[in-house]
Amino acid sequence: MIRLEEQEFADIVEYMLGHYGINLEKKKVLIECRMARELEKQGMTSFRGYLELLKKDRTGKIADEMINRLTTNYTYFFREVNHFQILKSEIFPDLFQKKQFGTVNIWCAGCSTGEECYTLTMTLREYTALTGQSASVRILATDISEDALRRAREGIYPIREIESIPLNLRQEYCHVTEDKKSFRIDDRLKENICFKRQNLMDPAAAEKYDLILCRNVMIYFDRASRRKLIKKLENCLTPGGYLLIGHAELLAKEETCLESVHPAVYMANGKERKNL
Ligand SMILES: C[S@@+](CC[C@H](N)C(=O)[O-])C[C@H]1O[C@@H](n2cnc3c(N)ncnc32)[C@H](O)[C@@H]1O
Numbered sequence: 563m564i565r566l567e568e569q570e571f572a573d574i575v576e577y578m579l580g581h582y583g584i585n586l587e588k589k590k591v592l593i594e595c596r597m598a599r600e601l602e603k604q605g606m607t608s609f610r611g612y613l614e615l616l617k618k619d620r621t622g623k624i625a626d627e628m629i630n631r632l633t634t635n636y637t638y639f640f641r642e643v644n645h646f647q648i649l650k651s652e653i654f655p656d657l658f659q660k661k662q663f664g665t666v667n668i669w670c671a672g673c674s675t676g677e678e679c680y681t682l683t684m685t686l687r688e689y690t691a692l693t694g695q696s697a698s699v700r701i702l703a704t705d706i707s708e709d710a711l712r713r714a715r716e717g718i719y720p721i722r723e724i725e726s727i728p729l730n731l732r733q734e735y736c737h738v739t740e741d742k743k744s745f746r747i748d749d750r751l752k753e754n755i756c757f758k759r760q761n762l763m764d765p766a767a768a769e770k771y772d773l774i775l776c777r778n779v780m781i782y783f784d785r786a787s788r789r790k791l792i793k794k795l796e797n798c799l800t801p802g803g804y805l806l807i808g809h810a811e812l813l814a815k816e817e818t819c820l821e822s823v824h825p826a827v828y829m830a831n832g833k834e835r836k837n838l
Pocket of ligand 1: 639761777
């Protein structure tokens with residue numbers, strides 16, 4: 563395996579932090595392991611050569627491949643399951659009531675390979691079937707990794723992943739392939755999702771969301787990028803909108819103007835943000 567020299571390591575850390583907010587300060591071995599095949603593919607014998615290539619490349623392809631390798635896309639269906647219970651019992655009833663004649667706008671930020679947004683659409687369909695309530699719903703699912711997004715759009719998963727989906731939902735929405743090695747997500751779950759590449763460190767667009775899921779993304783960020791992201795998410799919420807983050811990412815009171823309504827569930831209550 564090609565060894566990563568200290569200066570090369572520092573350059574990669576700076577690049578990933580500066581462009582994507584991702585903190586790899588303690589991940590030297592991870593970089594070496596995950597980049598090994600990529601360096602080989604590019605015919606490189608050193609990280610210095612690869613960094614030169616990255617600098618020169620105007621197509622953005624080298625950077626895209628690096629981001630594909632260095633992001634952690636770990637996810638699974640019904641991850642942090644109590645969030646989906648709260649969605650059904652509190653958040654959907656509230657949003658559907660407020661948006662009887664409008665569209666409920668949802669953003670799945672850092673959606674990885676799609677398990678999270680398909681869990682969301684399964685939960686949403688379960689809720690509407692149970693209550694008879696309906697509203698127009700639009701879901702934007704974004705990630706920085708094109709590889710992850712391609713797999714999300716495809717919606718085909720290894721069969722072991724089916725285990726975390728409740729049986730009734732498996733029967734309704736998961737089609738096991740003939741060789742029984744994988745399963746395909748039913749097209750109905752994809753109907754209102756738009757997958758798009760987006761860097762969470764870029765300035766926010768004007769669009770506002772009634773519900774944002776940004777779970778297990780900022781655990782990989784440094785403090786400054788985390789702050790920047792929290793501010794961005796706050797600005798993207800409609801008044802009364804909800805933010806769900808990972809349970810390992812809880813926000814301190816001083817970090818946010820959002821109101822904590824459950825562990826890892828926050829609500830925009832219209833208060834001004836304090837200057838930090
Ligand atoms: C660990 S996964 C979390 C997936 C899912 N939200 C969950 O909780 O299971 C984190 C995702 O965040 C994405 N990510 C990291 N930094 C990002 C950035 N700056 N902009 C957009 N997505 C980013 C990664 O590509 C990865 O797919």
